Structures are given as structure tokens and as C-alpha cells.
Amino acid sequence: MTDSIAKKQTEPRAGNKLKISDLAKHLGLSKGTVSRALSGYPDIAVATRERVTKAARDLGYRPTSSAQALSTGLARSAALILSVSGDSVQKAYLPDFLDGASTRLGKDNWTLTVATASPEQDDIAVHKRLIEERKVDGFIITRTRRADPRVALMKELGVPFVMYGRMKEMEGCPYFDFSGEDAMHDAVVHLAGLGHRRIGFIGARDAFFMQELRAEGFAAGMKAAGLGPQPELMRTGGMTEAAGEELAIGLLAEPEPPTAIVCAMDVAALGAYRAVRAAELEVGREVSIMSYDGIGEGAYAQPPLTTFSVDTRAGGYALADLLLARIGGAPAESLRRLDPAKLIARGSDRPPAISSEDLARRLSARR
Amino acid sequence: MTDSIAKKQTEPRAGNKLKISDLAKHLGLSKGTVSRALSGYPDIAVATRERVTKAARDLGYRPTSSAQALSTGLARSAALILSVSGDSVQKAYLPDFLDGASTRLGKDNWTLTVATASPEQDDIAVHKRLIEERKVDGFIITRTRRADPRVALMKELGVPFVMYGRMKEMEGCPYFDFSGEDAMHDAVVHLAGLGHRRIGFIGARDAFFMQELRAEGFAAGMKAAGLGPQPELMRTGGMTEAAGEELAIGLLAEPEPPTAIVCAMDVAALGAYRAVRAAELEVGREVSIMSYDGIGEGAYAQPPLTTFSVDTRAGGYALADLLLARIGGAPAESLRRLDPAKLIARGSDRPPAISSEDLARRLSARR
């Protein structure tokens, strides 16, 4: 209408983004040549490559991720889907895990894409959306379940993924995990070495595969220590403090109560503390406790909890590393890592101050 | 070499992604028309639009995010940068916050992009990278500092952002925050109403702006309750359990000790519990305690901690909401929300069982 100065409307947000064609013009080259120079193609003269990379650095050129993603098919992003279960166990490990994973990704200038699966938008739908939109290049799957539909989906669609934890059927599944079974084994052997003969076990819920592994590790430890199986001292379902307390009370009510208890999870161990104290016993004297996880509260318990600590940050880091390798084309079977949990010796494991029989007597006297 | 069946190499991962041109061909339309139909342009016949949307739904068409981002300039993603401070305070609130934010973003089919700023790759560099790569459309800035360089960067580059918490200078800054000052105020008034006359305050570190606000709220509450200022009972620096314990010990050593203590953070309150118990006093009898944050441990303390709980999930949700509005073009000044923290009445606040003088006597008798 007025005149023809209606040109500069195409300014979305920040005005002057340096694009590859600008850089090419500045250098007197074609943009294709610049692109290849920056990607290290061999058909570019060394002098030219250096000139280009220097100019790119000086002028602060950075390829636009969406353009790069469109032509390469790589979004340079890994997905992590949160399940809004309100699960406090998940909550505790998430920050460190996130830190580790996104730190590793950041080293390659990748990012972590986080989405939540809510009851309305279910798990699988969220995964599908991200895949179909091609918004991510692969998935980190946490809290894997026995027959996990997410894993099935990934396999069906050929989308790269890595698992935190193991499953029953793991063909074609890259994973990272901490060896809970070894920790349980070592805990038993250690306690037996201290002189304990009756050793209880408070496991997680049976629905979890890791519980299966840990129970096996415990049993293997009993055998290795020359102690027969004591099935009456093995309880499961201890995934909260309250449950741990309840299960420990049950163990102490046994005719031949344990002088030591191995817990599959720290939260349960803290519950066991309460049960022991309620029986007017001292943790680390009449009843030793060893556990697994390494949560912060354990250090502040009285006595401080001896536990196998899981380096969640390292786990996140390792999983991101594996996923990048997987996306890079490495075969799934080569991408499996099982790290040991690290024993943090504190004050809850000591030689028994009392035998199982005497313990039983003291306990029944109180009743 | 062999023959010419070397065609199907251009298959990155999953083979058969439905693209808009396929959909157009299927419908006998041009891809431009299909795009406009899906975007709801008015120059498309109603019948056509319905035919297109139905086909898109039936065939499960989803636009490729990178292509869309390239042409629209919107990545449909919000950034959250983690500072790898190892800060346990940050850790505690992160999962809920993340859940809230990404839930809100997911409703609009956006995602949350998480990156970490490590010592090597500093904060500002990480922010710049994401901006220059155009990988995100805006930032959620947490743990805002007094003169925050991130905020300065966003303003300079014209990048949309929202803050969790407030600052001294907030021109052009959208934010969400919980009113810690109101909570402190109400806590004092409540305690005064129960009969307390000497009320102590354990604040956070002075470096934080929220501490300034909470201290003001506390002072305002004292005034509103008709109690004069008691500066000797106001301490700061309580951001860990140990620090809280230390500061509480100091308060109890005063000539006229407080019969109630208001803490700016729950962790400090739990420390204060220890100090009170160590003095052979009972929390909620000789010394009442009210606090702020709503961490899980508070519910398990003896007695359960009365505190103003912050709904972190709602905070994340609100911030994502504000950021989307901001990116949508809403003026910064219209995007400010201050929500009240919610009082969770439990057992640590009761009428004083003893006067400040008697309390002083009992305490000095113990020494």
C-alpha cells in the first residue's frame, strides 16, 4: 500500500543469526564447501579447512539444530520419560541420574529431552509421539519391568534404547546396572566372617526382577559362607520404611532370630532400625544391619548405616554413554555393563554381642 | 558395479515414516493445501479440512519436529539448565518440579530440554549454545541469584524466560514464586496467638534474596502480633541440618530464650529438633517449632513438624505455563504469580508449657 519497505518482517526473535551461507559468503566459498570443511571431509584442502574452522570459531558460528536434524536425521537428543507414579524411590535417584546422563550427553553437545507420562497420556503414547516426531534419537528406559511394553515398542520400531537395570529376556537389550546380587552376596559373607550364624534378609517386592537377583545373591552368599539356607529368615516386600519395620519385627519374632539382617534397600533398613530399637536392642550390637542403595539418611542414622552405595550419577553417565554408542551403530550385545556397588563401611555391622538363642530369650522376656 | 538395486540405502532408522507429501498424494491434494488444512487456515474448504484431518488421524500422521522447527522457528521445547552444584536442596525439589513442568509442556506437545552446566562448561556457555543452536524456545531459570548473569543474557538476546523465585530488580522478568514472607508472617502470628512471647528465627543464608523476604515477613509478623522486634533472636545461615542445630543451640543459650522458633527451611528445623532434644526439652512443649518447605522427613519427625508446604510440582507446572504464554507473546509484566505456601498443621506447634524465664532457668541448671 504505502511503499515497499515491508521487507524486514521475517524476524522471528533474535535478529542476526549467523547462518552457513553468511559464513560462506564471508569466506568466498560455497556453502557446501563450508559444510564439508566443518564436517572434516577429505576432499577439502587442509588450508581451506583451517581457514573455515577459524572463521567459524571467530564469528561464533553454530549450525541450527533443526536444520541439521532435518538433513542428517539426528536430533542430537536422548529421551527420558518420567512416569508420574509419585514413587518416592524414583524421586530420590532422579536428580543425580539426570545430572550424570545430561553431563555425558553435553560432552557431545547433545541434550536430554524429558517428558512425563501421565495417566491421561499413557507411557506408550508419549514414547510414540517422540519417535514419530523424530524429536529424539534414542531412549533411556528406567525402572524396567518384567515384560516391558516400552522395550517391545523400541524393538518393533527399531529405535535405539538402553535400559537401567536388567530383565528376564534381554536379547538385543543394551543395559547398565549395578550388581545388587554381588552386594547381597558380599554382605552375607562379611557378616558371617564377623561371626553371625543366623542372618535375615529383607527384600524388595517380588514383582521386581532386581529383587530376584538380590535374593539369589543373598542365597549364594549363605552358601559361600558355609551357612545352610534359612528360608524362614527371608522376607520380601520391604520397599518403604514402614514395611521394613514390619518385616524386621517378624524376623525378630522367629524362634531362632537373626543376629544380623541384610536389607535390599536402605529405606527398609531404616525401618528395621526402628524395630530393633523398639525391642530395646542396639543396632550393631545385638543386631547388625547391612543394606543397599546409599541414600543420604543412612549416614545420619544411629549408628550410621553400613551399606552398598550405588553411584547413581555414574549410572546416568554410563547409560548416556551406552546410548550414544548404540546410536553410533555399536551392536546391542556389546553394550552391557554391570558395575559393583561400593561398600560404605559405617557402624551398623559388628560381631554379634549375643547369640541367637540369648537374643530369643531376651526378646521373649520382654513380651 | 553389480546392478542398479543400490537404491534403498537412504534408510536412516525406521523405514516408512509418513510425510506430508505422502498424505497429500493419498488425498489427491498438494502438500501446501494439506499443511494449511491441518493448521486451520481459513482459505481451505470446510469439507477439505475435515477430510484432511480425518486422514491424518487415521494414518497416524505427525509432522517431523525438526522440519517444523526449521520453517516455523519454534522447536517446541523449553530449557532447564541444571547446575551441578551437588546442592542437596536443589536435589530434593527437582523431581516434582520436573514432573510439573514437563506435564504442562506435554499438554501442548512440547518437551523439556535438560542440560547441565559443569565446571568446565560454564553456565552461560551452555545457555548460549542452546540459544545459538535454536534448540529451545525459552528458559526456565531456577535458583535465581541477586544479579543473575543468565537473566542478563536472556534480556540481551531477547530470549523468552521465566524465573522460579524473585530478584531485587525484576523489570521485564516474569516469575513464579511461593510467598515465603507471608508464611513467616503467619507462623509468627499463629505462635503469638498460642501464647508465645519470645519467638526465634532461623533464616537461610543472607546471600539469597528469598532470605531477605522471609526475614521481612517474620519481622512483619512480630509487629502484627504486637511483639516488638527481637533482633537478638534472629539468626541466619541455616540451610543444613547441622547449621540449624548450631543456630538453635545459640538461640537457647540466650538470656531470654525463645519458647518458639520459626525456621525458613525444614532442614534447619530438623536440626533445631536435635538441639532441643539435646537440651532435654520436648519439641512442641517447652519449645514449639514451625517451618517452611514441606520436605518428606518432616512428617516422620517426632513430633511431626508443622510447616508451610510448597507444592513444587505446581510450581513447575505454573512456570511452564507462564513460559508458554511468554513465548506466545504475552507481556512480561502480566506473567507474575505469587502463590501461598500451604500450612500443614502437625504436632510441633503448641502453647508454651513454660515461660521464657523458666526455660532459661532449666537450661542454665543443666550447664
Added chain:
DNA sequence: TTGAGTTACGAAACCGGTTTCGTCAATCCC
């Protein structure tokens, strides 16, 4: 019947990169 005004769509440019292909000039070899 005709010309102006709508309506509904197709064609094509564009977003900012990557990659294939072709070509010119320099080099090599006999």
C-alpha cells in the same frame, strides 16, 4: 453476458543445513 469479486487450491519459494555429482585445473605417467 460480462466483468468484478470470491473461493479453494496448486505451484513454488523458503527455512538452514548436508551430500551427491559434476567439472575445471593441476598433476602424473609414458
Added chain:
DNA sequence: GGGATTGACGAAACCGGTTTCGTAACTCAA
């Protein structure tokens, strides 16, 4: 010295969408 190779780069197609612009076909009024 001339044909075959090689080196280094430009041109153009392509990734999969969005948006502008142009234009047939249809509507309507005179």
C-alpha cells in the same frame, strides 16, 4: 606433449515441513 588421474571446489538436489502468491473456477450483480 597428450591422455588419464587426482585434487578441490561449485552447483544443485534434498531433508519435510510452512507460507506466500498466483490463478482457475465459481458466484454474483448489473
